Amino acid sequence: MTRVITVIGMLIITLSSCAVYKQPLRGTGDLAVIIEREQASILIADTSRQSIIKRINGFGDLSHASVVFSRDQRYAYIFGRDGGLSKVDLLTQRIDKRIIQAGNSIGGAISQDGKTIAVSNYDPGGVKLFDAQKLEIIADIAATPIAGKNSKVVGLVDAPGNGFVFSLWDSGEIWHLIDHDQLTKYSHVGINPYDGLITANGRYYLAGLFGEDGLVKLDLWHPEQGVSHILPDYAKDDPKMPVYKMPHLEGWASTENYFYLPGIGHHEVLLVNKQDFLVSRRIKTYGQPVFVMASPTEREIWVNFAPPNNDKIQIIDANTHQISKTLDAGKGVLHMEFTPRGEAVWVSIRDENRVDIYDTQCNCVIKSLPAHKPSGIFMTYRAHRIGL
Amino acid sequence: MAILFSISLQPQAQLTESKQQQLDNLLKHDCGSCHGINRNGGLGPSLLVSDMEKYSLESLAAVILNGLPGTAMPPWSDLISAEEARYLANRLKSTQD
Numbered sequence: 001m002t003r004v005i006t007v008i009g010m011l012i013i014t015l016s017s018c019a020v021y022k023q024p025l026r027g028t029g030d031l032a033v034i035i036e037r038e039q040a041s042i043l044i045a046d047t048s049r050q051s052i053i054k055r056i057n058g059f060g061d062l063s064h065a066s067v068v069f070s071r072d073q074r075y076a077y078i079f080g081r082d083g084g085l086s087k088v089d090l091l092t093q094r095i096d097k098r099i100i101q102a103g104n105s106i107g108g109a110i111s112q113d114g115k116t117i118a119v120s121n122y123d124p125g126g127v128k129l130f131d132a133q134k135l136e137i138i139a140d141i142a143a144t145p146i147a148g149k150n151s152k153v154v155g156l157v158d159a160p161g162n163g164f165v166f167s168l169w170d171s172g173e174i175w176h177l178i179d180h181d182q183l184t185k186y187s188h189v190g191i192n193p194y195d196g197l198i199t200a201n202g203r204y205y206l207a208g209l210f211g212e213d214g215l216v217k218l219d220l221w222h223p224e225q226g227v228s229h230i231l232p233d234y235a236k237d238d239p240k241m242p243v244y245k246m247p248h249l250e251g252w253a254s255t256e257n258y259f260y261l262p263g264i265g266h267h268e269v270l271l272v273n274k275q276d277f278l279v280s281r282r283i284k285t286y287g288q289p290v291f292v293m294a295s296p297t298e299r300e301i302w303v304n305f306a307p308p309n310n311d312k313i314q315i316i317d318a319n320t321h322q323i324s325k326t327l328d329a330g331k332g333v334l335h336m337e338f339t340p341r342g343e344a345v346w347v348s349i350r351d352e353n354r355v356d357i358y359d360t361q362c363n364c365v366i367k368s369l370p371a372h373k374p375s376g377i378f379m380t381y382r383a384h385r386i387g388l
Numbered sequence: 389m390a391i392l393f394s395i396s397l398q399p400q401a402q403l404t405e406s407k408q409q410q411l412d413n414l415l416k417h418d419c420g421s422c423h424g425i426n427r428n429g430g431l432g433p434s435l436l437v438s439d440m441e442k443y444s445l446e447s448l449a450a451v452i453l454n455g456l457p458g459t460a461m462p463p464w465s466d467l468i469s470a471e472e473a474r475y476l477a478n479r480l481k482s483t484q485d
Contacts (some may be wrong), residue, residue: 009474038425045431061425061428063420063424063425063429081425081430082425104424104430122430152431169431194460242463242464243460243462244418244464244467245422246421307414307418
């Protein structure tokens with residue numbers, strides 16, 4: 001009898017000491033943040049168990065939200081449309097800090113050393129830098145004014161040397177910022193750069209142009225050479241179609257020898273040779289590409305499309321450069337995120353209120369998670385990638 | 389309030405409820421990708437009721453159908469009818485949600 005009591009007593013002690021931790025210990029390297037744009041909430045998901053851990057509310061306006069992660073993968077920094085910058089603790093699943101840093105904002109980046117968060121703003125147009133821990137402001141860089149308003153800033157990425165590179169939509173410039181205060185400006189780069197990307201090694205910054213064909217390239221190993229215009233007239237004889245949604249270049253596709261880029265205003269993905277930056281093929285697609293994402297295995301490229309063609313996904317085979325499969329994914333396919341080693345890809349289907357998890361062997365849905373009007377999906381592996 | 393609402397919907401009496409819902413969704417998400425989900429602005433300017441005063445219903449519907457050439461505002465005439473554009477114009481001029 002006393003034995004039994006002792007055992008029960010020990011059990012109680014063990015249980016209550018567990019309760020101090022509230023949750024079991026866990027890592028954060030397999031987590032994802034899913035944006036629920038309409039109700040301004042996020043979901044924290046576990047990509048190993050393929051389940052939702054928690055919904056967190058109260059992010060203001062999350063239309064066009066994006067996320068970067070602290071290098072320890074514990075914190076997610078969420079950039080909202082309304083200028084909100086929120087630091088979320090993925091372990092305790094709470095908002096650690098939240099500020100409104102501008103009136104209208106488009107995205108952000110984290111520095112190479114993880115100490116600085118940069119946010120790109122539409123209103124007032126410019127970039128602000130914050131201390132990543134406390135979200136205290138470090139620098140406020142106003143963009144070039146055009147007709148009395150600062151130019152909108154797009155395509156902000158982190159760059160080696162603790163730098164940031166970004167493009168100015170209205171004034172047609174690319175700015176390279178190092179150490180919070182050394183600013184190099186490249187002007188007259190082209191009409192209306194709409195987004196930018198940096199290659200995985202941090203060498204090339206490419207900005208897509210809306211107002212003219214082609215892209216602008218900046219070689220950060222040779223900044224003295226200035227910017228150059230690439231693919232200037234690959235489509236000069238084809239009429240441009242109306243663009244109902246700006247393509248995204250972040251999270252763009254690159255394989256051994258090629259870049260795959262969305263052909264803005266055209267139903268095509270451009271296959272661009274990495275050596276000479278020339279278009280080697282124009283791959284006809286079902287609609288105007290929005291995201292063109294390579295699997296980490298680089299064997300296939302998944303593409304989604306602008307409205308009204310946002311109900312399908314096409315898969316390009318990296319061997320043949322042909323479309324190998326067209327998936328009837330559902331209405332309002334907004335985003336696709338591969339797991340770090342590419343065994344699965346998570347797809348947000350906005351109008352059907354779910355996130356589908358595809359197995360990349362069968363290209364079939366293995367699980368659906370309910371989500372309210374989901375848009376961006378961001379996995380914590382991004383913490384360790386330049387440009388994400 | 390209820391009376392105002394029904395009056396404002398009258399020009400679109402022919403559109404079915406599901407079509408209206410579809411258009412509301414388009415306004416929120418597809419226009420919203422450039423103008424903000426709450427129409428507070430983004431790459432395109434804010435489209436609040438007060439911003440729309442400068443347009444008549446018909447001229448606003450025309451901007452939607454034809455776009456603003458030379459800018460990133462696309463023409464929507466391939467995707468929506470004149471009547472649907474008028475429905476959107478009416479929503480822009482009358483309701484904020």
